[in-house]
Amino acid sequence: MTIKGVGRQLIAWALLVITVIYLITGFAVTQFRIFTPISGGYLGKAVTQQLHEILWLPFIILLVLHVGPVIIRRYKVR
Amino acid sequence: MKKSLVIASAIIVLIVVICIIMVVPLMSPGKVTDLELKEYNGTTLSPISLFRENSISGPQTVELSQYRLRIDGLVKNPASYTYEQVLTLFQSEKRLTTLSCVEGWDVTVLWEGVRVRDILNDSQLQNSGNTVIFHSVDGYTTSFPIENVINNNYLLAYKVNNLILPQERGYPLALVADGKWGYKWARWVDKITVTNDPSYRGYWESRGYAQDGDLNKSFYD
Incomplete structure (x- = not known):
């Protein structure tokens, strides 16, 4: 696999991880009564809310990096 | 592919x-029930059903015959009031105000209640008291500097949008803390303690939320 290919894979996996964390932290804010005990009390409402509010930037960056090259390539082919 | x-x-x-x-x-x-007030002084009120349930242990059931509002700590006359006494001994006040939750939602409703200041004055504050702690029946607590409670005229509300406070909104008494994030608005209040410990941290304050809870500041510590 080329360096470009490895980079693409890394971005894709990072995006998947961030997306899952983003969903879970959002759920953890509104459903803290369920989530806080599940996390053993370590991931309380305040912590997960802070995480959730921070994650939008890496999410957008990774999404653009993931989708951008595909769109550009499509237009170039046409 | x-x-x-x-x-x-x-x-x-x-x-x-x-x-x-x-x-x-x-x-x-x-949903707005027929009895619920929909408008007050030209302002459209949010329906009570727009509040989201985010209490620490779910809505509490309070048996009125057993209920007492206790005032203790650094007061000259510790007191214990029944619900009826709270409503008859202290002057009521209506207040149109917005509750803003850290989760991102808010509701503008009409509260009706008695002033916390009047209740504290009735028990005669000791000079050494500087902090007021509100306790709820579910173990929830939150605290304020005493001058905050007195100067901002916080209410203990018993009605919202002209209806007796619903169970999930804090029946029988809920704190209306103008200018503070929603987690400072304790529900199902059954005890007010005056202390000289300004470092006391309530339920959410000891779990990462700001101690002062001012609306114009971040709600994180």
Whole structure:
């Protein structure tokens, strides 16, 4: 696999991880009564809310990096 | 190629369906009962059903015959009031104000209640007291500097939008703390303690939320 290919894979996996964390932290804010005990009390409402509010930037960056090259390539082919 | 396209499409459809299921109830305008006040002095009121339930242990059931509002700590005359006494001994006040939750939602409703200041004055504050702690029946607590409670005229509300406070909104008494984030608005209040410990931290304050809870500041510590 080329360096470009490895980079693409890394971005894709990072995006998947961030997306899952983003969903879970959002759920953890509104459903803290369920989530806080599940996390053993370590991931309380305040912590997960802070995480959730921070994650939008890496999410957008990774999404653009993931989708951008595909769109550009499509237009170039046409 | 075709297989992966089908899987990707299925995942996208699933995510969209989940999002719709979660978002639609939040977008509904909320039910307004016939008895609920819909407008006050030209301001449209939010329906009570727009409040979201986010208490620490779920809505509490308070038996009025057993209920007492206790005032203790650094006061000259510790007191214990029945619900009826709270409503008859202290002057009522109506207040149109907005509760803003750290989760991102807010409601503008008409509260009716008695001033906390009057209740504290009735018990005669000791000079050494500087902090007021509100206790709820579910073990929830939150605290304020004493001058905050007195100068901002906080209320212990017993009505919202002209209806007796519903169980999930804090029946029989809920704190109306103007200018503070929603987690400072204790519900099901059954005890007020005056202390000289300004470092006391309530339930959410000891779990990462700001001690002062001012609306114009971040709610994180």
